[in-house]
Amino acid sequence: MILVLNSGSSSLKFQLFALHSLQSLASGMIEQIGEESSHARLQFIDSEGKSQKITKNLPIPEHKAAITAMSALLKQSKLLVHLDELAGIGHRVVHGGESFQQPVLIDKKVMAGIKSLIPLAPLHNSANLAGIEVAMDQARNTAQVAVFDTAFHQTIPAHSYIYALPFELYKREKVRRYGFHGTSHSYVGNEAARFLGRPFASLKIITLHLGNGASAAAIKHGSCQDTSMGMTPLEGLVMGTRSGDLDPAILFYLARETGMSLDDLDELLNKKSGLKGICGDNDMRTITERIKDGDKQAELALDIFCYRLKKYIGSYLAVLGGADCIVFTGGIGEHSAPVRQKSCEGLEDLGISLDPEKNESHSGEARAIHMQQSKIQILVIPTDEELEIAAQTRNLISSAPTP
Numbered sequence: 001m002i003l004v005l006n007s008g009s010s011s012l013k014f015q016l017f018a019l020h021s022l023q024s025l026a027s028g029m030i031e032q033i034g035e036e037s038s039h040a041r042l043q044f045i046d047s048e049g050k051s052q053k054i055t056k057n058l059p060i061p062e063h064k065a066a067i068t069a070m071s072a073l074l075k076q077s078k079l080l081v082h083l084d085e086l087a088g089i090g091h092r093v094v095h096g097g098e099s100f101q102q103p104v105l106i107d108k109k110v111m112a113g114i115k116s117l118i119p120l121a122p123l124h125n126s127a128n129l130a131g132i133e134v135a136m137d138q139a140r141n142t143a144q145v146a147v148f149d150t151a152f153h154q155t156i157p158a159h160s161y162i163y164a165l166p167f168e169l170y171k172r173e174k175v176r177r178y179g180f181h182g183t184s185h186s187y188v189g190n191e192a193a194r195f196l197g198r199p200f201a202s203l204k205i206i207t208l209h210l211g212n213g214a215s216a217a218a219i220k221h222g223s224c225q226d227t228s229m230g231m232t233p234l235e236g237l238v239m240g241t242r243s244g245d246l247d248p249a250i251l252f253y254l255a256r257e258t259g260m261s262l263d264d265l266d267e268l269l270n271k272k273s274g275l276k277g278i279c280g281d282n283d284m285r286t287i288t289e290r291i292k293d294g295d296k297q298a299e300l301a302l303d304i305f306c307y308r309l310k311k312y313i314g315s316y317l318a319v320l321g322g323a324d325c326i327v328f329t330g331g332i333g334e335h336s337a338p339v340r341q342k343s344c345e346g347l348e349d350l351g352i353s354l355d356p357e358k359n360e361s362h363s364g365e366a367r368a369i370h371m372q373q374s375k376i377q378i379l380v381i382p383t384d385e386e387l388e389i390a391a392q393t394r395n396l397i398s399s400a401p402t403p
């Protein structure tokens, strides 16, 4: 079996997969780590094929206790007695900087590398590392793999990743665009190729990952050419609570005119902007409901979200010199017909024609939603980052030389 761990600053998501079929055996989450009452839950299919849930409320002060609680849940469900029974553990790591261009087997040197990248992603990489340290300690005989969110974007050329800033800031401080959600862009890109029955290496694909965080990627012949997130996950599309692209001089203006501190500005752009900043809600379902009730502010938020998305689709058509397909994924990409409709509207002359009926249909499966005459195929493909991490972990441990 392969266990995938996604350690956040106050949560631990985990999923257990069968080694060969990569069938999901169980998944769970520990929430509110570090708070007085934490919440641990596991969902799995029992031997009679029924879905079973175990839920516990208990204090979980840090990641060590979270991984112990997860092990206890897996043991209670009779899936696993000890973590050392696993064939491998795959860890999601948000920032791999320029050092990690693909998944790697974790050893002390890799852990030091992840630690050295903490300044680039303080909240994420430190939590990811905390999870790795505990898992390495509790499963000493299990191969463990780090899969980086940034790795898929490491093929982006310099003219796209270098900011127009003094070049020494790149050399000295590593200030450059890295991009995120790479595991998802890579997964849905490959799935799109499979859906179309063509090699990934022969296609030009625009992937749109639209969840609470949102990013677009331009993929040519299997390699990423550009992506909308930058040095941090703040750049690019409008998101739930993040502004995405804006004139950086707004920050100087606000600091001078209102006395806002660096921390205030950080919170403003990351937590109080995006859809939430415009209309007070960051959940696309709520926004859609409000629009149905005639709410103009919610409609403005949707319009701004879709307009930015459309601009990125247009710019990535230019980057790739046309495209074979556009893929919508993430909670919004998979479920919001209005977002797909508005962001593709008026692009018929560029070869993009959405079929309104197919766009309205609901399904958890990969599907095509374009008109027959559409030059560019438009697909909805559910993402599965945990499955991709499990697959990459399995590939790496099966190709690694045995000691």
Ligand code: ADP
Pocket: 210, 211, 212, 213, 240, 282, 283, 284, 285, 286, 288, 330, 331, 332, 335, 336
């Ligand atoms: P995360 O980035 O946290 O993984 P998700 O990919 O789950 O987030 O996406 C969350 C977003 O998806 C939210 O804005 C939510 O409103 C939106 N979403 C989920 N289901 C629907 C739906 N049926 N219609 C519209 N939006 C939806």
